[in-house]
Amino acid sequence: xxxxxLLAFAMLSVLFTQISFADANGYRAILIKGTSLxxxxxxxxxxxxxxxxxxxxxxxxxTVPNAIGIQxxxxxxxxxxxxxxxxxxxxxxxxxxxAFFNNNVCNYAIITVTETPNGxxxxxxxxxxxxx
Numbered sequence: 001x002x003x004x005x006l007l008a009f010a011m012l013s014v015l016f017t018q019i020s021f022a023d024a025n026g027y028r029a030i031l032i033k034g035t036s037l038x039x040x041x042x043x044x045x046x047x048x049x050x051x052x053x054x055x056x057x058x059x060x061x062x063t064v065p066n067a068i069g070i071q072x073x074x075x076x077x078x079x080x081x082x083x084x085x086x087x088x089x090x091x092x093x094x095x096x097x098x099a100f101f102n103n104n105v106c107n108y109a110i111i112t113v114t115e116t117p118n119g120x121x122x123x124x125x126x127x128x129x130x131x132x
Contacts, residue, residue, distance in 0.1 A: 025099035028081040028083065029062075040093065048107045050080045056115045061093040082107070106130035 011121045045051060054072045062071035062078050072078035082088060085107050092101035092113065100121045105111065110126040 025067055026083040027064055027068040029068050030081065031070060031072065032077040032079065034076065045079065045108070046081065048082050048085055050082075050105060050107065050109055050111065052078045052080065052090070052092070052111045054078070054113050056113055056121065058115075059095045059114060060121075061095075061097075063091045063093070064088050065091060068124040072109065091113065092121075094121065 048068050052060075052072060054060050054074060054076055057074045059071050059074065061069060062072055062080065064080060064082075068080070070078045070080070080088065080090065086105050087104045090101070090111065091099055091112075093099050101111075101113075101123045103125070105125055106127055108129045110129065112124045112126070114122045115122075117124055
C-alpha cells in the first residue's frame with residue numbers, strides 16, 4: 001500500500017512540475033506542465049509575468065533576446081518573469097528556429113499559440129491585464 005501511495009505522489013509531482021531558469025539581469029523563465037486554469041493559478045503569477053501558452057502539438061522556443069529563453073513543450077506553459085515593469089521583446093520560434101512572432105508585449109500579457117491547418121502558427125496577445 002505504501003508503494004502505491006508513493007507512486008501516486010511521484011506521478012502527481014511530475015504532472016505539476018515547475019522548472020525554473022534564471023539569468024543575472026532580473027529575468028527568469030519557468031516551465032509549467034499543462035495549460036489548465038488550475039495549473040496557471042497554482043503558479044501564482046505576478047504582475048510582471050508573461051505566460052506563453054503552447055496549444056500546439058510541437059515544441060516552441062520563447063526568448064527575450066540577449067537575456068533568456070525557454071523551450072515550451074506541446075500543451076505546456078512557459079512564463080517569462082522580469083522583476084521590473086517593462087515592455088519586453090518576446091520572440092517565439094518553431095522547433096526549426098523559424099521566428100513566427102517578434103513583438104513587444106507588456107507585463108502580464110497572456111500569449112497563446114495555436115496551429116493553423118497548413119502547419120503554421122497563430123499567436124494571440126491578450127493585453128487586457130497589463131499593468132503598464
